[in-house]
Amino acid sequence: MSTRGADIPCLEGDPAYDVRWPWNHGPRAESGLTCVFRVRDEARNLPWVLPAMLEAVDHVVLVDNGSTDGTPELAQRLADEAGATDRYTGTSYPHRVSRAGSEHLATPPHSVHSLTHFYNWSFAHVRTTYSMKWDGDMALTPDGVGTLRDLSWQLQGSGAVVAVPRHPLVVVSESEAWIDLGSRFLEPWIYPMGPDFTFVKAFEWEVREFPTTSxxxxxPEGMCVEVKWLDTDELAHWSPDDDFPASRVQRKRREQEVDRAIRAGRGDSVEGLHRIEAPPGVHVVDHVLTTWLRRRRRPLVQRAARFDV
Known part of the structure; x- marks a missing residue:
């Protein structure tokens, strides 16, 4: 494969990682919604994340970025067990990607090490009219599955983008977790495919553009939780010298505040943070997804603070 015809040639000159947009290369896109995962070492979360997503959308593309925990093998097995082998595409992106923050800012946007190029290359695998960015730690509730399944056909031809609220869930043990309902985490995740909806470089991370007329x-709230584990460093994908400037990354400052409070045993002191204990024999993530969120009074988030991206 040569760089000839590439829409975004990578800086390093490796044609396998040039971006070739599907609307310029290949057959006409099919109606539907494809979810694109970019993952590394998400085997712990995938049993909650992938089967539900395969129920919700028409196709899943999973791009593995150097996992060492068997993530790609587990993902393929889960797709096979769900009877969705023909609706699942697994691929690999072997290059080290710069961490969000100052490291990302210092990396040229067309380098294979750039978050921007990584995302554009990943989304170039989509063959449907709509695509959705999703993370390997974001688990859908049953209501979320139903909502996405309905959206999959309702969005066709609309040109709309969809923002999905998510609720961070810090897992302390199999029976205990803390959910953050003190702030509104709202980010556009679902977009049409086309030249007006590609990724560009921003200060801390990549940003997907869309027309102001969209x-x-x-x-609705309660569609998904972002599963975080207290026994891991959930901020490891950020450059170590970043201090999360309040003017741009208030969401990360909130995550840092919550993490420190729970580790210090003072989670009750953080407004909007709720401790959840699962019934005996039920994992707390399952309890939150199937029972706790569904029973919680709406609106889930009471505070006015909203961290939109």
Whole structure:
């Protein structure tokens, strides 16, 4: 494969990692919604994340970025067990990607080491009219599965983008977790595919562009939780010298505040942070997804603070 015809040639000159957009190369896109995962070492979360997503959307693309815990093998097995082998595409991106923050800022946007290029290369694998960015630690509730399944056909031809609220869930043990309902974490995740909806470089991370005329739909609360584990460093994907400037990354400052409070045994002191204990024999993530969130009074987030991206 040569760089000839590439829409975004990578800086390093490796044609296998040039970006070739599907609307310029290949057959016409099929109607539907494809979820794109970019993952590294998400085997712990995938049993909650992938089967539900395969129920919700028409196709899943999973791009593995150097996992050492068997993530790609587990993902393929989960897709096979779900009877979705023909709706699942697994691929690999072997290059080290710069961490969000100052490291990302110092990396040229067309380098294979750039978050921007990584995302554009990943989304170039989509063959449907709509695509969705999703993380390997974001688990759908049953209601979330239903909402996405309905959106998959309702969005066709609309040109709308969809923002999906997510609720950070810090897992302390199999029976205990803390959920953050003190702030509104809202980010556009679902977009049409096309030249007006590609990724560009921003200060701390990549940003997907969309026309100012695009209708913006906000999905209901309670669709998904972002699973975080207290026994791991959930901020390891950020450059170590970053201090999360309040002007741009208030969401990360909130995550840092919550993490420190729970580790110090003072989670009760953080407004909007709720401790959850699962019934005996039920994992706390399952309890939150299937029972706790569904029973919680709406609106879930009471505070006015909202961290939109």
């Amino acid at each position: 209708e913006r739909i906000v999905a």
